[in-house]
Amino acid sequence: MTVAKGDDEATPGIELGVVASEFATVKVTLEQGGSGARLRVEDLRADAVRYLDALELESLVWAPEDWWRRLLDPSLHRWRDAGRGPEIESLPPG
Amino acid sequence: MTVAAQQIVDGTPAPTAGNDTGTVTPIGVDEAAQFLYREARLADAHELDAWEALWTDDALYYVPIDDTADPMTSMSIIFDNRGRIATRIKQLHTGRRHAQRPPSRLCRTVGNVEVLGVEGTDTVVTSVVQIVESRERGTRFWAGRVTHKLRRTDDGLRMSTKKVVLVDSDRPLLSLSFLV
Amino acid sequence: MTTTLGSSRPTPEGLRGLVQPDRVHGSLYTDPAIFAAELERIWYSTWVYVGHVSEIPRPKDYVRKTIGPQQIVMTRDTDGGVHLLQNRCAHRGNLVCEADRGHSGSFRCPYHGWTFSNTGDLLGAPFNQGYGGREGLKELGGLATVPRVGIYRGFVFGSLAAEGPTLEEHLGAAAERLDRLARLSPEGEVELTAGFVQHEVEANWKMLVENETDGYHPQFVHSSIFSISGSSIGDLYSDKSTAVTRALGGGHSENDLAPEFRRLGVPMGWAGTPESKIPDYVAQMRDVYGTETGDEIMINGSPHIMIFPNLFVAEIQLFSIQPLAVNRTVQHVTAIQFKGAPDLNRRLVTQCVGSVGPAGMLLADDAEMYERNQRGVEQLRPEWLDLRRGLGRETTDDDGYTIGTATDETSMRSMWSHYLTLMDPQPATAPQESTVEGAQA
Numbered sequence: 254m255t256v257a258k259g260d261d262e263a264t265p266g267i268e269l270g271v272v273a274s275e276f277a278t279v280k281v282t283l284e285q286g287g288s289g290a291r292l293r294v295e296d297l298r299a300d301a302v303r304y305l306d307a308l309e310l311e312s313l314v315w316a317p318e319d320w321w322r323r324l325l326d327p328s329l330h331r332w333r334d335a336g337r338g339p340e341i342e343s344l345p346p347g
Numbered sequence: 348m349t350v351a352a353q354q355i356v357d358g359t360p361a362p363t364a365g366n367d368t369g370t371v372t373p374i375g376v377d378e379a380a381q382f383l384y385r386e387a388r389l390a391d392a393h394e395l396d397a398w399e400a401l402w403t404d405d406a407l408y409y410v411p412i413d414d415t416a417d418p419m420t421s422m423s424i425i426f427d428n429r430g431r432i433a434t435r436i437k438q439l440h441t442g443r444r445h446a447q448r449p450p451s452r453l454c455r456t457v458g459n460v461e462v463l464g465v466e467g468t469d470t471v472v473t474s475v476v477q478i479v480e481s482r483e484r485g486t487r488f489w490a491g492r493v494t495h496k497l498r499r500t501d502d503g504l505r506m507s508t509k510k511v512v513l514v515d516s517d518r519p520l521l522s523l524s525f526l527v
Numbered sequence: 528m529t530t531t532l533g534s535s536r537p538t539p540e541g542l543r544g545l546v547q548p549d550r551v552h553g554s555l556y557t558d559p560a561i562f563a564a565e566l567e568r569i570w571y572s573t574w575v576y577v578g579h580v581s582e583i584p585r586p587k588d589y590v591r592k593t594i595g596p597q598q599i600v601m602t603r604d605t606d607g608g609v610h611l612l613q614n615r616c617a618h619r620g621n622l623v624c625e626a627d628r629g630h631s632g633s634f635r636c637p638y639h640g641w642t643f644s645n646t647g648d649l650l651g652a653p654f655n656q657g658y659g660g661r662e663g664l665k666e667l668g669g670l671a672t673v674p675r676v677g678i679y680r681g682f683v684f685g686s687l688a689a690e691g692p693t694l695e696e697h698l699g700a701a702a703e704r705l706d707r708l709a710r711l712s713p714e715g716e717v718e719l720t721a722g723f724v725q726h727e728v729e730a731n732w733k734m735l736v737e738n739e740t741d742g743y744h745p746q747f748v749h750s751s752i753f754s755i756s757g758s759s760i761g762d763l764y765s766d767k768s769t770a771v772t773r774a775l776g777g778g779h780s781e782n783d784l785a786p787e788f789r790r791l792g793v794p795m796g797w798a799g800t801p802e803s804k805i806p807d808y809v810a811q812m813r814d815v816y817g818t819e820t821g822d823e824i825m826i827n828g829s830p831h832i833m834i835f836p837n838l839f840v841a842e843i844q845l846f847s848i849q850p851l852a853v854n855r856t857v858q859h860v861t862a863i864q865f866k867g868a869p870d871l872n873r874r875l876v877t878q879c880v881g882s883v884g885p886a887g888m889l890l891a892d893d894a895e896m897y898e899r900n901q902r903g904v905e906q907l908r909p910e911w912l913d914l915r916r917g918l919g920r921e922t923t924d925d926d927g928y929t930i931g932t933a934t935d936e937t938s939m940r941s942m943w944s945h946y947l948t949l950m951d952p953q954p955a956t957a958p959q960e961s962t963v964e965g966a967q968a
Contacts, residue, residue, distance in 0.1 A: 275626040276635045318605065325633045326651025326661070327640045334656035410886065412724055418880075419873050422724045422861055425886045426877065434755060434881075438888055443751035446891035484729055484898050517627070519727035519857045522894045523885040 778835030778945030780938030797828025
């Protein structure tokens with residue numbers, strides 16, 4: 254899985270809070286810097302960060318329910334059998 | 348439980364003595380412990396009136412289920428003001444409080460006593476209690492983290508708050524009809 | 528008669544001998560084989576109360592619940608639908624949800640990471656090439672769902688049997704009592720938002736069910752608190768009381784205290800709360816329903832009903848009864864909250880906390896009686912528990928239901944009659960007290 258890490262730790266941000274359940278713990282920060290705003294999403298149970306820009310966030314809003322269900326499949330990205338199957342399984346058609 | 352006391356229980360640094368406590372002699376850990384031991388002994392021995400006399404008029408006797416919940420809108424195991432403490436004691440005095448007939452045989456240990464700080468006129472004290480309760484149905488072990496707020500009065504030390512957070516407060520509990 | 532059942536599964540014939548019109552046998556409370564049969568024929572068959580929709584207000588909310596010893600997860604899907612899932616991973620049987628409640632549209636088992644939607648579908652498993660890739664997952668199962676889910680007035684019931692009477696048929700006249708309860712809210716809705724106290728007793732679940740509408744015990748068991756609090760509740764359960772015990776069919780029963788509340792004629796008199804303490808609530812009720820109807824609702828008060836086998840509404844508090852073993856039962860108790868009535872709700876919480884739970888000034892004494900009773904029935908003789916109180920003075924009301932006086936055991940007899948129809952569904956002869964069952968239709 255591609256994760257962006259530590260590229261600019263110093264970017265000032267508003268810590269929006271931690272979204273947690275018994276299944277996941279994620280810290281969400283709104284960062285204002287460079288040439289615009291982005292959302293910093295950090296998996297606190299693993300060392301992984303994802304930055305999301307406005308268009309990516311908007312796309313999430315419009316993603317259909319099937320796509321979200323597919324995203325929750327542990328085998329889709331994070332826990333894949335390396336070299337034992339297709340590199341990336343295609344998402345089902347929306 | 349006030350926010351300050353809550354923070355204390357959660358481990359954040361204790362507040363220092365407030366401005367309005369200048370004339371009050373601080374309550375040290377030894378004096379606090381002596382009070383806690385006495386309270387424990389009176390409860391174990393079912394010395395109901397003597398135990399009740401330890402309370403101030405603005406008393407709060409609180410055994411939460413969820414220590415973070417608002418007791419005005421959430422269920423608790425015990426949430427007694429002074430009037431309800433009196434009712435509880437009166438009920439025990441009737442001899443018809445079946446859940447305490449015969450009274451539980453009790454033996455409790457109070458330990459890990461710490462003075463955490465001062466809140467207005469009260470000194471916040473934390474401790475751990477472990478209680479063995481024997482009844483005909485069997486013997487039960489209770490344990491919890493206790494917060495007392497102690498106040499110096501003309502009649503000696505009194506408690507304005509006693510909060511007992513049982514280790515199993517949000518799990519199924521058998522009847523807890525003695526003074527915990 | 529020979530009543531020792533040993534460890535073998537009780538036969539229907541044996542059970543019929545143990546439940547008689549005026550007495551029941553002690554082994555019904557102590558025999559593990561009978562308990563096992565009850566799980567199968569009652570708890571895993573009939574409609575059982577599970578939870579309330581207000582406990583999962585938003586899509587993706589979930590809360591852990593139970594049907595007897597079965598662990599259930601009650602969920603709200605993105606379309607607002609309510610689902611009941613068994614908390615058992617389809618892979619190795621691990622408990623999937625550990626938290627009492629939470630917010631998550633999918634659940635990931637901590638053991639091997641199998642992930643399920645909140646409707647039970649398997650969304651995926653890690654390293655799925657071991658199953659032949661994503662296509663192979665189709666061969667694998669999801670979380671088991673409770674086959675039938677029914678909701679009445681926000682009360683969620685589940686039946687582990689795929690077929691059987693509908694929830695409406697099961698509730699019968701009990702449904703109208705839930706209507707009455709909901710009408711006490713200016714918005715017509717009950718909310719269970721105060722959380723639950725869990726009070727365990729070392730007694731058989733039927734001890735609790737029988738006690739809930741037993742009007743004979745309050746004057747004795749609760750005399751200590753009645754005498755010092757000046758409560759008039761004790762008088763409601765006396766020989767002079769105009770209240771009645773009513774068998775509603777389906778094993779349900781009620782202490783109908785409304786006649787006494789009407790005699791009192793004071794809005795909210797049933798709750799022991801003067802109007803002046805809850806002016807906002809009273810004003811809103813009159814505003815919404817009109818003064819006459821609003822006052823009538825507030826005078827008649829809340830029901831006191833035992834909905835078989837596990838939902839007990841006692842005016843201001845709600846109990847859900849969970850059997851765990853033949854001599855082990857948990858009562859999950861909360862203060863009933865009425866939507867749009869914050870001032871009343873706060874009083875109900877503090878009132879309820881004083882009464883119920885392990886330290887409750889009422890319920891700890893009930894629990895003591897359950898446990899003493901359990902130890903008592905474990906003794907050999909006399910083998911029977913008597914059920915004949917008021918048998919000779921029962922009457923039928925205008926709606927065709929059997930009623931007794933406030934202190935009669937009408938409710939217990941009807942519970943046992945229904946118990947037999949569930950435990951022995953195809954009797955050789957017609958069940959006793961068939962009029963009680965007939966009233967349901």
